[in-house]
Amino acid sequence: QPQVFDTIIIGAGAAGLMCAGVAAMRGRRVLVLDHAQNVGEKIRISGGGRCNFTNLFAKPENFVSQNPRFCISALNRFTQHDFIKMVQDAGIAYHEREHGQLFCDNSATDIIDMLVKRCTTSGAHLQLHTAITGVEKLDSGFRVETDRGIFAGTSLVIATGGYSIPKIGATGFGHALAKRFGLRVVPTRAGLTPLTFEGELLNRIKDLSGIAVEARIRSNKADFTEALLFTHRGLSGPAILQISSYWNEGDTLRIDLAPGQDAFDVLITAKHATPKQDVATAVATLLPKRLAKLLVDEAGGPGRLCETGDKTLKRVADIINDWRVTPSGSEGYRTAEVTVGGVDTRDLSSKTLETKTVPGLYFIGEVVDVTGELGGFNFQWAWSSGFAAGQYV
Numbered sequence: 001q002p003q004v005f006d007t008i009i010i011g012a013g014a015a016g017l018m019c020a021g022v023a024a025m026r027g028r029r030v031l032v033l034d035h036a037q038n039v040g041e042k043i044r045i046s047g048g049g050r051c052n053f054t055n056l057f058a059k060p061e062n063f064v065s066q067n068p069r070f071c072i073s074a075l076n077r078f079t080q081h082d083f084i085k086m087v088q089d090a091g092i093a094y095h096e097r098e099h100g101q102l103f104c105d106n107s108a109t110d111i112i113d114m115l116v117k118r119c120t121t122s123g124a125h126l127q128l129h130t131a132i133t134g135v136e137k138l139d140s141g142f143r144v145e146t147d148r149g150i151f152a153g154t155s156l157v158i159a160t161g162g163y164s165i166p167k168i169g170a171t172g173f174g175h176a177l178a179k180r181f182g183l184r185v186v187p188t189r190a191g192l193t194p195l196t197f198e199g200e201l202l203n204r205i206k207d208l209s210g211i212a213v214e215a216r217i218r219s220n221k222a223d224f225t226e227a228l229l230f231t232h233r234g235l236s237g238p239a240i241l242q243i244s245s246y247w248n249e250g251d252t253l254r255i256d257l258a259p260g261q262d263a264f265d266v267l268i269t270a271k272h273a274t275p276k277q278d279v280a281t282a283v284a285t286l287l288p289k290r291l292a293k294l295l296v297d298e299a300g301g302p303g304r305l306c307e308t309g310d311k312t313l314k315r316v317a318d319i320i321n322d323w324r325v326t327p328s329g330s331e332g333y334r335t336a337e338v339t340v341g342g343v344d345t346r347d348l349s350s351k352t353l354e355t356k357t358v359p360g361l362y363f364i365g366e367v368v369d370v371t372g373e374l375g376g377f378n379f380q381w382a383w384s385s386g387f388a389a390g391q392y393v
């Protein structure tokens, strides 16, 4: 005989734990199942161990989805301020960093402990180290078979996250289950991940590995000004991680390596003031020396300013203010912070996160086609969607 619950949640990560606490506080009998040894492994490693748990300025525009409006309802009903209040009530010390990002002062485990405490004090059962071997729809509810027992629940919540970092237990379980129940899944790809180059371009920039500059990066869909880091495989840093979630194979990026400065103006002024100076030296007033040299070489390697025509200087300036590069790929799920794409929001209620075609089946968190930008937005989506479902299951 299966053990019977009102709600079974698969995935004891950010969204699953949030949902479990909310549902159990409503008096629902809740079971959370996870194949991992520990709950909330991604919370634990997030934000360099300090968990960037939300963002003061979170708004729907910070999320990527085929339907950018889908996230509005859940984000409105459980906002960043609601989560901050939970953190404050739990006595967790935190601080604000740039762009409104909030981090724990001590450790990300403070957040895990808070979520687990909310679950256990309200009577939710957490069962870890449990492999799910089968999920079936019954006339009323669901039957979940595992290597540690059979369970039945009136509702079933899938909170198994995305593909990122398979090493700590990420799987495509939720996506596969969605397909099996006839739901559409928006094709997935790695997001918030470094971008890589190949061939000639990689050969040229490899030597710049370690150099960081403030840059403005644009694609046809997004525009970020943040730090950019050259690596031995391509480009990284917050500006690149951000744009990677909007980047599709073949897309060219436009990079302004001296945002807010008109490089042509700087070069013409230098030409008049110090005509004997090398172009590369003049560019090095804007950028690190090695990067300056690479960009000047890309423009044909002109020598002294006085010997260089304005047209060539314009070419150099264009490379500085509008460098165009086409990455060959990304570093993929191995290092990605999120998975872009997922369960198609057309098949879900934006209010409850319940599927439209399978009553009682819910999808929350990263498994859904809602992806946050860098800065605490992905956790906010996990909290908001977990809360929304938790109120209805």
Ligand code: FAD
Pocket (backbone or CB within 6 Å): 010, 011, 012, 013, 014, 015, 016, 033, 034, 035, 036, 039, 040, 041, 042, 043, 045, 046, 047, 048, 051, 052, 053, 054, 130, 131, 132, 159, 160, 161, 162, 164, 165, 168, 169, 170, 171, 172, 173, 336, 337, 338, 364, 365, 366, 367, 372, 375, 376, 377, 378, 379, 380, 382
């Ligand atoms: P998860 O938290 O990934 O939880 C999914 C759970 O499901 C896991 O416990 C997993 O073990 C379980 N599971 C998976 N497959 C199965 C299966 N087949 N059977 C049983 N259980 C299964 N976001 C931020 O907002 N701020 C940050 O600072 C931040 N830092 C990050 C740093 C790193 C290195 C990474 C990888 C991500 C970071 N993120 C951050 C993103 C954030 O961690 C995720 O978006 C968030 O955890 C998603 O929550 P979730 O509950 O949907 O999924």
